[in-house]
Amino acid sequence: MAFEMFKTGPEYSSEFKLFKGLVDDEVTVDDAVQWVIGATMDRLEGYGPGGTIDKADAVTFMAILELVMRIDQAQYGPLVAFLKELKMYNAVDSTTGLVLKARNGSWVWSHLPSLTTCARKILAEFERDDDYLCDPNVDPEQQIRWAKMNIFLAKSTQAADVKYTSSSQVFISDGMDESHIGLCGLRQIFEEGIPTEQLTSGVGLLGVCYWFICAGDRLWENVLNGRQYNKYDGRPGDMFWDRNWRGFERERWDVWQKGLRDAQDACLPGQEDVKDLISRALSKMESLTNDSSCQ
Incomplete structure (x- = not known):
């Protein structure tokens, strides 16, 4: 399970309480960073032989992500600022x-x-059922948690300081950049042959819409710079198995844009909220491509 390192659940941990205080303006970013540094090293020492920094560090991030799925997205700012500050340390x-x-x-x-x-561990928990991304019967609370997770990762990605060195760059230059997770979602939704009419009733489409709305600028920068990944993270979906895609190709961007338009056309009466979300994502994509063509 994703939260197996917590005896009673991440919401009862000291880390969760710390980050709740951070978003409630009761704790400063600097104080939160210093507390986490000390707590992580103490935790690692307490593990003794066989303990790993991975396990000690994961407690912090599991608490952050659990909080993310419980609060309003308007409160994400301090958590993004925390990541920006924490990555200044080793x-x-x-x-x-x-x-x-x-x-x-x-x-x-x-x-x-x-x-x-x-x-990735939490998203995998959501996706244990192969039909999860297009299942119309997903519990509404789980839909909200899924959406919030994607929104936070997209906001973190947009705030990252990415250095584009070459189109063959496969490493991630900023740990806040989760573009590869966004790419995975886009592949699952638009490249694996899921019928469009099923997409409009599932959480998967919501997630990718938020990626364009919240991190569209970063995704487009990836396209303009030919951002590539390893063969696994950058691979195309089954419908496009014969394409030599390795990341954010312009041809791929066009496939995603067409997928959104098709989904918009497939929306039924009563799906106005979904249609509006798709419209916002398409509007962002179109503004980016139009701005680029005018330069």
């Missing part, structure tokens, strides 16, 4: 003086490895 082994690394080789905290790891 966890250092007191005996060797070396920066502690996650299992994937990323530095804790400057690469924010647990943000991606924990987000």
Whole structure:
């Protein structure tokens, strides 16, 4: 389970209470960062032999993401600011003086490895049922949690300081940049052959709409710079298996835009909220492409 490191659930943890205080203006970003640094290192020391920095660090990010799914998106600002500040630090082994690394080789905290790891773990929990993304019977509370998770990841991505060095760049230059998670969602929704009429009743479409609404500028910058990933993260969906896509290609952007238009046309009476969300996503995409063509 995603929250297995908590005995009673993340909402009862000291970390959760800290971040709740942060969004309620009871704790400053600097104080929250220093508290987390100290608590994480104390936790790692307390684990003893066999304890890992991955496990110690994950507690923080699981608490953040659980809070994200409970509060209004208007309160995300302090949490994004926290990530910006935390990535200025590194966890250092007191005996060797070396920066502690996650299992994937990323530095804790400057690469924010647990943000991606924990987000993927939680999203995988949502998607245990193969039909989850287009299931019209998903519990409304779970729909809200899914949407909020995607909104926060998109807002974090938009706030990232991404350095584009070359089109063959496969590493992520800023740990706040979760574009690869957004790309995964877009592939699942628009490239795997899900019937359009099913998309309009599922949570998957909501998630990708919020990615364009909240992080459209970043996604378009990825396209303009030919952002690529490894073969797994950048791969095309089954409908486009013969394309040599590795990330944010312009042809792929057009596929997603057409997918949104088709979904908009497929909306039925009573789906006005979904249609409005699609319109907002399309409006963002169209404004970006129009601005680019005028330059």
